Amino acid sequence: MDKPTLQGEMIVLRPIRPSDADAMWEMLEDPEGTRLTGTTATFTRKEVDAWCASRATAQGRYDFAVTVDGDDTFRGEIVLNEVDEVVGSANLRMAMHPHYRGRGYGTEAIQLVLGLAFDGLGLHRVELDVLSINARAKSLYENIGFRVEGRKRDAYRDGDGWCDAIIMAILEDEYRAAQLG
Numbered sequence: 001m002d003k004p005t006l007q008g009e010m011i012v013l014r015p016i017r018p019s020d021a022d023a024m025w026e027m028l029e030d031p032e033g034t035r036l037t038g039t040t041a042t043f044t045r046k047e048v049d050a051w052c053a054s055r056a057t058a059q060g061r062y063d064f065a066v067t068v069d070g071d072d073t074f075r076g077e078i079v080l081n082e083v084d085e086v087v088g089s090a091n092l093r094m095a096m097h098p099h100y101r102g103r104g105y106g107t108e109a110i111q112l113v114l115g116l117a118f119d120g121l122g123l124h125r126v127e128l129d130v131l132s133i134n135a136r137a138k139s140l141y142e143n144i145g146f147r148v149e150g151r152k153r154d155a156y157r158d159g160d161g162w163c164d165a166i167i168m169a170i171l172e173d174e175y176r177a178a179q180l181g
Helices: 018-028 031-037 045-057 105-120 135-144 172-180
Strands: 011-015 062-068 071-084 089-096 125-131 147-158 161-171
Touching: 011 071, 011 105, 018 031, 018 045, 018 071, 031 089, 062 105, 071 105, 089 105, 105 125, 105 135, 105 172, 125 135, 125 147, 135 161, 161 172
Parallel strands: 089 125
Antiparallel strands: 011 062, 062 071, 071 089, 125 161, 147 161
């Protein structure tokens, strides 16, 4: 399956490719980013290279590099994975390079991927987990129209302690209502 490129006002989401491995590696080395996304796994450079090279043929998912219109530099990733076309659902995750957080790129990236999910793939529901320690991300998701559905207590490590995962989702009709509002 050919993976699409999504054009926004500020950004372009294009499929992740092998040449993104350097920037992906750098992003994975950011301690605050890994903390806020609950990433505890460690990766070798060889694994990151192989992962970036495999995205074009990965089934049931869309892995996008966040780039700025006119500049193809990798600024982060947004992924629509666990796509189940029978049930009409998918999972969303996003991570931005530390130098590009707080600039509105994430908001636009999520809106573009939701457009793909609901208008392009005909899905009914998109869900995500956000860590309870990541209030900024939770607020961003709520502003887009995601609703809190539940909580997994102590589901992630936070240093020597634990933090909850907040389960959020947006349904197709909620997405459409937000587009009109």
